[in-house]
Amino acid sequence: MDRGTPRALIGAPIRRVEDHRLLTGRGRYVADLVLPGMLHAAFLRSLHAHARILSVHRAAAQALAGVAAIATWDDLRDHARPIRAASRMTGYHATDFPPLAADKARYVGEAIAVVAADSRYAAEDAVDRIGVDYEPLEPVVDPRTAMDDRGPLLHEAIGTNVLLTRAFSQGDVDTAFGGPAVVVGDRFCFHRHAAVAIENRACLADYEPGSGLLTLWSSTQVPGMIREALAEILEIPAHCIRVVAPDVGGGFGMKSALYPEEVTLCALSRRLGRPVKWVGDRREDLMTSTQAWDEQIEAELAVNPDGTIRGLRAKVIADVGAYSVYPWTASIEVIQVISFLPGPYRVPHYRGEAWGVATNKAPMGPYRGVGRPVSTFVMEALLDRAARRLGMDPVAMRRANLIQPEQIPYRSPSGIVWDSANFAETLERACQVAGYETLRADQRRDPSARRLTGVGVATYVELTGVGSAIPASPGADIATGTEGATVRVDPAGTVTAAFGLACHGQGHETSLAQVVAQELGVHLADVRVIHGDTGAGPPGSGTYASRSAVIGGGAAILASRAVREKALLIAAHRLEADVRDLELAGGVASVRGAPDRSLSLREIARCAYGGVKRLPKGMEPGLESTRFYDPYVGTASSATHIALVEVDLDLCSVTVRRYVVVEDCGRLINPMIVEGQAIGGVAQGLGAALLEEIVYDGGGQLLT
Amino acid sequence: MSDTVLVRFTVNGQSRQGHCEPRKLLVDFLREDLGLTGTHVGCEHGICGACTILFNGEAARSCLMFAVQADGAELGTVEGLMSDGKLHPLQEAFHEHHALQCGFCTPGMLLAALDLLRTNPDPTETEIREGLASVLCRCTGYQGIVKAVAAAAGTLRDAAETAPALLRRHPPP
Numbered sequence: 001m002d003r004g005t006p007r008a009l010i011g012a013p014i015r016r017v018e019d020h021r022l023l024t025g026r027g028r029y030v031a032d033l034v035l036p037g038m039l040h041a042a043f044l045r046s047l048h049a050h051a052r053i054l055s056v057h058r059a060a061a062q063a064l065a066g067v068a069a070i071a072t073w074d075d076l077r078d079h080a081r082p083i084r085a086a087s088r089m090t091g092y093h094a095t096d097f098p099p100l101a102a103d104k105a106r107y108v109g110e111a112i113a114v115v116a117a118d119s120r121y122a123a124e125d126a127v128d129r130i131g132v133d134y135e136p137l138e139p140v141v142d143p144r145t146a147m148d149d150r151g152p153l154l155h156e157a158i159g160t161n162v163l164l165t166r167a168f169s170q171g172d173v174d175t176a177f178g179g180p181a182v183v184v185g186d187r188f189c190f191h192r193h194a195a196v197a198i199e200n201r202a203c204l205a206d207y208e209p210g211s212g213l214l215t216l217w218s219s220t221q222v223p224g225m226i227r228e229a230l231a232e233i234l235e236i237p238a239h240c241i242r243v244v245a246p247d248v249g250g251g252f253g254m255k256s257a258l259y260p261e262e263v264t265l266c267a268l269s270r271r272l273g274r275p276v277k278w279v280g281d282r283r284e285d286l287m288t289s290t291q292a293w294d295e296q297i298e299a300e301l302a303v304n305p306d307g308t309i310r311g312l313r314a315k316v317i318a319d320v321g322a323y324s325v326y327p328w329t330a331s332i333e334v335i336q337v338i339s340f341l342p343g344p345y346r347v348p349h350y351r352g353e354a355w356g357v358a359t360n361k362a363p364m365g366p367y368r369g370v371g372r373p374v375s376t377f378v379m380e381a382l383l384d385r386a387a388r389r390l391g392m393d394p395v396a397m398r399r400a401n402l403i404q405p406e407q408i409p410y411r412s413p414s415g416i417v418w419d420s421a422n423f424a425e426t427l428e429r430a431c432q433v434a435g436y437e438t439l440r441a442d443q444r445r446d447p448s449a450r451r452l453t454g455v456g457v458a459t460y461v462e463l464t465g466v467g468s469a470i471p472a473s474p475g476a477d478i479a480t481g482t483e484g485a486t487v488r489v490d491p492a493g494t495v496t497a498a499f500g501l502a503c504h505g506q507g508h509e510t511s512l513a514q515v516v517a518q519e520l521g522v523h524l525a526d527v528r529v530i531h532g533d534t535g536a537g538p539p540g541s542g543t544y545a546s547r548s549a550v551i552g553g554g555a556a557i558l559a560s561r562a563v564r565e566k567a568l569l570i571a572a573h574r575l576e577a578d579v580r581d582l583e584l585a586g587g588v589a590s591v592r593g594a595p596d597r598s599l600s601l602r603e604i605a606r607c608a609y610g611g612v613k614r615l616p617k618g619m620e621p622g623l624e625s626t627r628f629y630d631p632y633v634g635t636a637s638s639a640t641h642i643a644l645v646e647v648d649l650d651l652c653s654v655t656v657r658r659y660v661v662v663e664d665c666g667r668l669i670n671p672m673i674v675e676g677q678a679i680g681g682v683a684q685g686l687g688a689a690l691l692e693e694i695v696y697d698g699g700g701q702l703l704t
Numbered sequence: 705m706s707d708t709v710l711v712r713f714t715v716n717g718q719s720r721q722g723h724c725e726p727r728k729l730l731v732d733f734l735r736e737d738l739g740l741t742g743t744h745v746g747c748e749h750g751i752c753g754a755c756t757i758l759f760n761g762e763a764a765r766s767c768l769m770f771a772v773q774a775d776g777a778e779l780g781t782v783e784g785l786m787s788d789g790k791l792h793p794l795q796e797a798f799h800e801h802h803a804l805q806c807g808f809c810t811p812g813m814l815l816a817a818l819d820l821l822r823t824n825p826d827p828t829e830t831e832i833r834e835g836l837a838s839v840l841c842r843c844t845g846y847q848g849i850v851k852a853v854a855a856a857a858g859t860l861r862d863a864a865e866t867a868p869a870l871l872r873r874h875p876p877p
Contacts, residue, residue, distance in 0.1 A: 015799055015800065015802075016799070016802070018807070019798070019799045019804060019807075020791075020799070022804055022807030022810055023782075023785075023791065023795040023798055023799060023804065023807075023810060023814070024742070024782065024783065024785070024786055024791070024795065025740070025741070025742015025743070025781065025782035025783045025785075025811050026742065026783075027742075027807050027808075028741075029741075029744070029808065031735075031741075031744075031745065032735070032741035120732075121725065121727070121728070195842075196842060197806070197808075197842055198744075198746045198752055198754055198806070198808045198809045198840060198841070198842050199744070199746065199806070199808040200746070247806075247807065248806065249744070249806045249807070249808030249809075250805075250806040250808060250842050250843055252842070279745075281747075281748055282746065282747040282748060282749070282751075282752075504806050505805035505806030505807070505843045506805070507805070672802050673802070675802075676802045676805060676843075676844060676848060679844070679845040679847050679848075680805065680842075680843050680844050680845040681845075682845060683844075683845030683846065683847075684842065684845070
């Protein structure tokens with residue numbers, strides 16, 4: 001393994017330390033875990049999009065060999081509360097989402113009953129033998145129809161299908177659309193989408209009746225949040241709950257909600273006193289994992305004849321599916337659309353209005369980018385339309401409107417502060433790399449060709465590493481602005497860095513180890529990163545919203561520096577040197593200019609744990625630090641993408657000839673990993689734009 | 705449903721056997737009965753390729769076969785790729801070219817790539833993309849994977865003279 005040169009670790013394309021186990025089939029995903037006495041669960045799921053559940057017949061299933069238990073909500077309701085995503089946000093209604101459907105099912109695939117059996121095969125046999133009497137209700141599938149509330153209601157207790165209304169405004173937008181304004185507008189539809197991680201969702205719950213401890217292994221991005229939620233829902237003290245995200249096979253935001261299966265398995269394991277595992281199959285994943293987007297946007301842009309923006313107004317209707325998911329609520333996508341819509345441009349007058357409407361479909365949740373893909377697409381499309389109307393080049397149109405470096409920090413119309421950015425720089429650089437002028441010239445060369453090329457340009461800015469100033473989920477009572485790191489040097493001199501965040505492909509075990517090793521002054525191989533285990537790391541929520549490198553990395557720096565300072569004080573004491581003359585590098589503290597006067601980190605650690613006789617007067621033993629970091633506002637991350645796309649007019653086929661991304665990432669910890677994330681994101685975006693869609697029919701049946 | 709049958713085959717050069725229901729999928733038998741959890745299940749209907757193994761030397765979906773169909777066969781899984789404590793050149797190349805992120809598709813991807821390079825030791829980029837189209841990756845965007853397979857092809861061609869076993873039916877006896 002590359003031991004790395006101290007001081008040069010941050011910024012180096014270090015090969016990942018997690019690769020070895022994943023390449024050799026020794027990764028440990030939830031499906032791979034086996035506990036003594038473990039049962040396997042399978043769920044009976046609603047065939048109807050909207051139906052009252054009259055009765056569930058379980059005798060035939062119960063009689064099958066190997067079946068340990070069958071449960072419906074009636075069996076669990078004394079042991080668990082419905083999932084409820086509360087929020088102080090005005091204009092929002094939380095929904096009660098029982099982990100097993102209580103009296104009615106609200107989407108195809110909603111869990112109605114669970115079977116625990118000796119094997120998954122036996123559990124599925126039993127599910128097939130459970131009979132359900134349904135009273136089908138009229139399904140609501142079109143959000144515009146659902147909004148007027150004259151038809152069926154999903155949640156009678158709420159009294160409306162509109163779970164959310166929200167607006168942002170700045171200035172006098174309607175006046176901006178008058179006078180000399182040139183106005184362009186359109187109606188945009190974003191399809192319903194699914195993350196489709198290659199690992200389906202899975203969880204394993206183990207309640208130990210002797211100790212009262214509950215452990216949940218789950219393919220989740222947010223173990224800390226799940227732990228807090230389970231404590232409330234199951235009424236088990238949080239310190240008796242441990243949530244572990246082992247190796248997780250992709251998340252993309254979809255694995256950042258609390259799911260009914262997680263609650264059900266915990267309640268079932270508690271009732272049975274045995275571990276119970278559920279591994280979703282692909283059909284379950286498509287039917288029940290949170291879906292994304294499905295928004296209709298009416299947007300208009302008013303510009304001056306010189307191309308500068310006067311105002312922007314938009315109405316966004318989101319189909320949020322049947323329930324408001326915990327902890328993000330039904331607002332998570334649509335509010336971010338109106339929040340990010342003005343993009344990196346000077347928009348003096350703005351109004352964005354959003355509605356989140358319940359329909360009989362799987363719940364909507366966060367998905368890669370959350371609001372940014374939709375808002376960027378709409379804003380950039382409006383700019384293109386305006387450029388066409390004015391006869392301007394699309395790039396010139398953007399140049400005329402980008403927020404300039406001297407205007408930073410810039411407060412956006414929705415209240416986000418862009419703290420450090422140079423938007424024009426990514427645009428100019430992308431044009432240069434792509435050879436923009438040449439592309440345009442080539443494009444005009446043969447207008448009669450049956451293959452036409454299009455050049456697409458998009459510049460955007462997003463908020464990442466969101467601190468406590470702006471909650472990742474507005475109004476929700478969850479801490480999303482901080483993360484902690486515990487950096488510990490053990491008596492053997494090796495370093496363990498434990499985090500509350502989790503990893504599902506981002507390579508934190510490498511990049512965070514790079515940060516710790518460099519800040520502490522040790523070899524990379526001497527640092528082990530632990531994440532995704534609430535029993536091992538400091539309190540934290542998990543990995544979502546592009547936050548872990550910023551917030552986890554920040555905490556890692558603070559904790560590593562604290563440990564380094566203490567280690568140097570101990571070394572100074574032992575070496576009888578002035579601490580200001582000491583340096584710590586490569587795991588050795590030495591006097592500058594006198595390398596023979598040195599102490600290894602192992603020797604320092606021995607002193608640290610050896611007691612007061614070996615330590616400076618008054619120093620507490622031990623060599624570890626837990627520190628938390630709050631980036632407060634968060635960090636602006638911006639980019640320009642340029643795509644060269646060819647369309648065959650006869651075949652209607654689309655070929656992406658070239659794709660250029662220039663991204664302002666700030667300081668790169670591991671450029672190889674950053675590039676991998678960017679390329680993976682582009683591929684997923686192309687899939688979304690050209691190939692993928694979740695389709696429901698008019699009866700709310702999932703056709704995909 | 706509890707009637708079981710005896711299944712015997714060779715996996716990664718070792719003779720293994722067990723009793724299972726005739727309906728048990730080969731991938732479940734490998735994972736649950738033999739503890740070879742490196743082979744993953746992603747879709748159970750032959751789309752994603754995460755469960756790809758070598759079946760008598762050829763890439764095959766272990767989720768689309770019953771364990772009983774493998775009776776007497778010679779199987780290769782990701783656990784058998786290393787030899788003498790060293791990573792296979794494909795594994796090395798995946799590591800070097802950042803060809804994996806979450807790692808869930810990786811075992812299937814490696815075995816599909818191994819099959820490709822055995823039948824076509826010097827593939828073009830297009831041939832690599834076609835050869836691996838049977839395995840889906842959601843994280844990487846495939847660029848690192850394609851680079852890794854091309855690099856491994858070069859390494860394996862160079863090594864073929866000195867260590868021909870690498871390209872022969874896996875694993876070496």
